[in-house]
Amino acid sequence: MRSLLPIIKGKKPRHPLLARLLHWVYAPAVLAGILSGFYLTRPFPSQGFSKVESAQKTHFVAQYLLICSYLARIYQAYFTKDYQEILPGFNDMAGLPRFLQYELFLSQKKPKYKKYNPGQKILFTGLGLLIPLQIITGLALYKPNSLQKTVVLAGGLGPLRKWHYLAGVAVFALSAGHIYFACTHDPNKLKSIFTGYE
Amino acid sequence: MPIRIGTEPLRPGKLSRSAPPLIWLGTNTCGGDAVSFLNSLDPGYLDLLRDLADCRYLYLTMTAEGDMATRILDEMLTTLPGKYILVVEGTIPTRSNGLYSVVGMRNGEPLTALQAVRELGTKARYVVAVGTCAAFGGPFAAMPNPSGSLPVQAVLDRQVINVPGCPVNPDWMMGTLVHLIRFGEPELDSFNRPKLFYGETIHNLCQRRHYFDNSLFAKQPGEPWCMYQIGCKGPDTFADCPYRQWNGEHLSWPVKANTPCIGCVNPEFPDGNAPFFEHLPDVRLPGVRVTADRVGALTAAATVLGIGVHLAGSILTGRLAHAFKQTFSGSGARTRLLQNLIQRFSKKR
Numbered sequence A: 001m002r003s004l005l006p007i008i009k010g011k012k013p014r015h016p017l018l019a020r021l022l023h024w025v026y027a028p029a030v031l032a033g034i035l036s037g038f039y040l041t042r043p044f045p046s047q048g049f050s051k052v053e054s055a056q057k058t059h060f061v062a063q064y065l066l067i068c069s070y071l072a073r074i075y076q077a078y079f080t081k082d083y084q085e086i087l088p089g090f091n092d093m094a095g096l097p098r099f100l101q102y103e104l105f106l107s108q109k110k111p112k113y114k115k116y117n118p119g120q121k122i123l124f125t126g127l128g129l130l131i132p133l134q135i136i137t138g139l140a141l142y143k144p145n146s147l148q149k150t151v152v153l154a155g156g157l158g159p160l161r162k163w164h165y166l167a168g169v170a171v172f173a174l175s176a177g178h179i180y181f182a183c184t185h186d187p188n189k190l191k192s193i194f195t196g197y198e
Numbered sequence B: 001m002p003i004r005i006g007t008e009p010l011r012p013g014k015l016s017r018s019a020p021p022l023i024w025l026g027t028n029t030c031g032g033d034a035v036s037f038l039n040s041l042d043p044g045y046l047d048l049l050r051d052l053a054d055c056r057y058l059y060l061t062m063t064a065e066g067d068m069a070t071r072i073l074d075e076m077l078t079t080l081p082g083k084y085i086l087v088v089e090g091t092i093p094t095r096s097n098g099l100y101s102v103v104g105m106r107n108g109e110p111l112t113a114l115q116a117v118r119e120l121g122t123k124a125r126y127v128v129a130v131g132t133c134a135a136f137g138g139p140f141a142a143m144p145n146p147s148g149s150l151p152v153q154a155v156l157d158r159q160v161i162n163v164p165g166c167p168v169n170p171d172w173m174m175g176t177l178v179h180l181i182r183f184g185e186p187e188l189d190s191f192n193r194p195k196l197f198y199g200e201t202i203h204n205l206c207q208r209r210h211y212f213d214n215s216l217f218a219k220q221p222g223e224p225w226c227m228y229q230i231g232c233k234g235p236d237t238f239a240d241c242p243y244r245q246w247n248g249e250h251l252s253w254p255v256k257a258n259t260p261c262i263g264c265v266n267p268e269f270p271d272g273n274a275p276f277f278e279h280l281p282d283v284r285l286p287g288v289r290v291t292a293d294r295v296g297a298l299t300a301a302a303t304v305l306g307i308g309v310h311l312a313g314s315i316l317t318g319r320l321a322h323a324f325k326q327t328f329s330g331s332g333a334r335t336r337l338l339q340n341l342i343q344r345f346s347k348k349r
């Protein structure tokens, strides 16, 4: 009955508490990873860190938060089976042209979706695939001695660093797109990632 | 009459019985590793000849040539299988049945490096690939690699100990040989390099590390700061150059000479870590080669442009205003949901 109360009040549940909590761990971790990571590539003072040491500290704290929250989110997805809402299926792919037509202002009719639109699904799945790549290459950069087998697979630390950087570039682009759409598309949904209800 | 090399007399017959026979083949190589090896100080090259190994064949310094030299190789196979150490310097070309590197003639036919390394490598006690070319391909297998050159491990189905470097540091090679002779196989890392010399990154051993940590960077070679921003490969390179150093007397090394490390011991050297003066290696796509920085900059520009255009579109078509008006004017999801519930209830009745 208690869980029904908000619904009776007209609130539609959208994100369970755990998913929201985890979102607000991995989202700042990814943002901190982007900021400190790109400073580490080109350490110029204008980029927000006074020295490499502090950027590294930020990056390494963020990396632990990201690894833990990512694994927890995968665990949650597996047990609650909510990955079905996130992974794009056949219907999403078939509906992609209609979605793109609307988003590219070629059609006025806003398509309706059960939870996430095909764009969001592709974006979240993309992030879900890039983060493990980021974690694996990042861990091998972090502990190149103990994880040298991963370095062998990448063909050396140089190529491995390049993959970590390129994955970082892709994570940056997807995160920027996600934040833009999250902030401009539907304030109700934006609210829902804090409150749980739209 | 003792043979003389320089001023030191060579005393045959002084070798201890345990000194294993040594063969040092030169395949596709510039010869730099053998020359560098000759600069070893303690033990020096003469110590190797006199006390440590029964050096039967070293392509650069031996006096034997032609059939006489090839005969030594044949003898090894027939009389000393499983006893000798084989050192290979250079890549093994595989194109045209290996004819791009011939180490001698046998029965009037060219004896290719491919054939020699396969035959001798199979029966050797240890196989050591000296220099980055032999260990990983290096410059002699660099793109476009017209001779189809491969590192030693790629043509031998057995353990090869890699002692890379372009050239190898004399200590790394002499140290590995002495270890093999006196104590057996040294502890190796996942790239089959002796951990003794390749166990830590240059970056972690570098005297300028505190400049790195505190963001004090050289803007061009010649400056006395950390070389990271001009492409130092120290963070990606496992070698002990900072304390072992080079130039015979352990005098200097690249960063001490105010120039970035180019990562010459790395498996990706040189194609996979060029350009040397850039932090990240280039990104190679079919037909194009771009710097990693440019990939980053182009992606960032495309992202900003995409978001900007969509935002402009949303403002101009009124969608943005509509989304916010709907939420804050009360005709949002909550109202929609209430309307839905009312509709549903009234239908049921």
Ligand code: HEM
Pocket: A029, A030, A033, A034, A036, A037, A038, A040, A041, A042, A056, A059, A062, A063, A064, A066, A067, A131, A134, A135, A136, A137, A138, A139, A141, A142, A143, A161, A164, A165, A167, A168, A169, A171, A172, B235, B279, B280
């Ligand atoms: C989404 C998150 C992340 C982003 C965007 C990101 C981005 C980057 C970038 C751009 C660099 C600089 C690469 C270079 O040019 O040398 C970097 C370095 C690094 N990252 Fe990440 N990274 C992320 C997550 C991680 C994770 C999860 C780990 C570890 C598990 C990690 C470990 C490292 C390490 C060890 C370095 C090298 C630092 C150094 O050499 O000083 N990163 N990261």
Ligand code: HEM
Pocket: A014, A019, A020, A023, A026, A027, A028, A030, A031, A086, A115, A116, A120, A124, A127, A175, A178, A179, A182, A183, A189, A190, A191, A192, A193
């Ligand atoms: C300040 C920045 C961010 C804001 C305002 C934000 C906002 C949101 C919102 C509103 C949703 C729900 C969308 C909906 O219900 O339709 C969401 C979901 C999500 N966001 Fe973010 N986000 C931010 C940063 C990030 C970052 C950096 C990532 C990167 C990994 C990320 C990954 C996700 C994922 C994976 C979901 C799906 C959550 C789930 O179903 O459990 N977010 N975000």
Ligand code: SF4
Pocket: B202, B203, B204, B206, B207, B208, B209, B210, B212, B225, B226, B227, B228, B232, B233, B234, B235, B255, B261
């Ligand atoms: S000079 Fe090179 S090896 Fe030394 S601290 Fe700087 S980046 Fe690292």
